[in-house]
Amino acid sequence: MQITLKSGAAEKQRAACVAVGLWADGSLSDAASALDAASGGQLVEIASAGDINGKLGQSLMLHRLPGVAAKRVLLVGLGAAEDFDRRAFRTAQAAAAAALVGARIRDAVSYLADIECRGGQLAWRVRSAAEEAFAAAYRFDAFKSSGGKSKVKRLKKLTLASTSRSRRAKAKAGLARARAVAAGRNLARDLGNTPPNVCHPSYLAKQAKALKKQFKSLKVEVLDEAGMGKLGMGSLLAVSRGSRQPAKLIAMQHRGGKKRDKPVVLVGKGVTFDTGGISIKPAATMDEMKFDMCGAASVFGVMRAVCELDLPINVVGVVPAVENMPGGDATRPGDVVTSMSGKTIEILNTDAEGRLILCDALTWAGKFKPGVVIDIATLTGACIVALGHENAAVLGNDDALIDALRSAGDSSGDTCWPLPMSDAYDKDLESNFADVANIGGRAGTITAGCFLGRFTADYRWAHLDIAGVAWKSGKVKGATGRPVPLLMQYLFDRVDAG
Ligand code: BES
Ligand code: MN
Ligand code: ZN
Numbered sequence: 349m350q351i352t353l354k355s356g357a358a359e360k361q362r363a364a365c366v367a368v369g370l371w372a373d374g375s376l377s378d379a380a381s382a383l384d385a386a387s388g389g390q391l392v393e394i395a396s397a398g399d400i401n402g403k404l405g406q407s408l409m410l411h412r413l414p415g416v417a418a419k420r421v422l423l424v425g426l427g428a429a430e431d432f433d434r435r436a437f438r439t440a441q442a443a444a445a446a447a448l449v450g451a452r453i454r455d456a457v458s459y460l461a462d463i464e465c466r467g468g469q470l471a472w473r474v475r476s477a478a479e480e481a482f483a484a485a486y487r488f489d490a491f492k493s494s495g496g497k498s499k500v501k502r503l504k505k506l507t508l509a510s511t512s513r514s515r516r517a518k519a520k521a522g523l524a525r526a527r528a529v530a531a532g533r534n535l536a537r538d539l540g541n542t543p544p545n546v547c548h549p550s551y552l553a554k555q556a557k558a559l560k561k562q563f564k565s566l567k568v569e570v571l572d573e574a575g576m577g578k579l580g581m582g583s584l585l586a587v588s589r590g591s592r593q594p595a596k597l598i599a600m601q602h603r604g605g606k607k608r609d610k611p612v613v614l615v616g617k618g619v620t621f622d623t624g625g626i627s628i629k630p631a632a633t634m635d636e637m638k639f640d641m642c643g644a645a646s647v648f649g650v651m652r653a654v655c656e657l658d659l660p661i662n663v664v665g666v667v668p669a670v671e672n673m674p675g676g677d678a679t680r681p682g683d684v685v686t687s688m689s690g691k692t693i694e695i696l697n698t699d700a701e702g703r704l705i706l707c708d709a710l711t712w713a714g715k716f717k718p719g720v721v722i723d724i725a726t727l728t729g730a731c732i733v734a735l736g737h738e739n740a741a742v743l744g745n746d747d748a749l750i751d752a753l754r755s756a757g758d759s760s761g762d763t764c765w766p767l768p769m770s771d772a773y774d775k776d777l778e779s780n781f782a783d784v785a786n787i788g789g790r791a792g793t794i795t796a797g798c799f800l801g802r803f804t805a806d807y808r809w810a811h812l813d814i815a816g817v818a819w820k821s822g823k824v825k826g827a828t829g830r831p832v833p834l835l836m837q838y839l840f841d842r843v844d845a846g
Pocket of ligand 2: 698699
């Protein structure tokens, strides 16, 4: 889909549809008022008839309004004006985008990004509106025999319109960021959705090389099992033992900043399929464990967006990629392994494998002399119990970093919420036979964070547990591309702060 900007009168737009807003008290947005005037009061009449009441996220498609050039008018509920904050703005944009994509039309002009909201400047509004539209238009049919070539009309062109002509530069900057974030998010979704017989560790390594081809500035390094063995990554390799697919450790570097600027290092869990290993998972919904590489996918997405925008900062993406299978050579519960850090680990449950690959990747990440390290992982089912599917969990050893991620989450709509870390939880990981056990305690998300915390004492670090937000189940099953928007916002905030 192509998104462009323009200004002009709403009633004059020649398009399949023009989208405008209706407030909960029955009043019309500026563009809606213009349509109402052009059509001799039709919109006010329809609104007062009660077909739509302006509740946030409602929408109503109207056809052939007299005096209006567009074939259709989409009226979108905005809620109460006093409640119209950034969250409500996004909800309205998402509702409009869903209605436009569902309408099976080819083009539309939306005046909804023009509506001011509390806390949202023009660049933010254009970016958010565009990101919601790109997300709604996403489809994944690479593995359907039709190859996605259905005859259904798709929304190809969306114009974000404004009734006034001013501040075009700001809107353009917002749109450029939206395009990059959307492309990165779509890449993350594609990788997450790709079936696990295709998307294995070597496939991810190939993706990194493909990204390097596309963006010449990207530096890519891939370690194989022998290389990891030499570095002493006994923990990561223990997870991979049961699989026929060899593990890969991938690093992607974008050096857009000054040479001496310490990089942001992102480490994404890349378990391309998690059977649980010998501590095998139950059969129901096990297919969803193909999404256990969504942390890695988000790192790919961010690197893509960072390269496309050529952000003036240093960012390194690290992806430990493995498949967790119960083969004849698989790790047993009770095995003790030695991590790259030198710490020994008693593997009490082979299904707690994410932390086992991350600890070695996090130790390795130290070689990039990071300013901050953020790991992203579908780490614990307990995270869904704690926070459901709304918020990712954020933990770490640096309150300023955690606050920055929370704030980036709030402004991108891709939110996270903090969980505590302390010695009281950490001691649940004591082992009778090794330095640390790989499971412990009832607070599963926190003890997993504490486990990682034992390997990250040398730098500022935060951990995002995305188990509840990385994909959707049921009829809408599929990867969400979260937390690409959150991470990109965090990077934008750093860029904009100079
Ligand atoms: N990939 C899973 C976590 C997960 C499970 C995410 C379900 C989303 C939905 C992870 O590797 C895992 O299996 N964790 C275990 C840890 C336990 C053995 C301590 C879990 O959460 O059950
Ligand atoms: Mn597991
Ligand atoms: Zn897992």
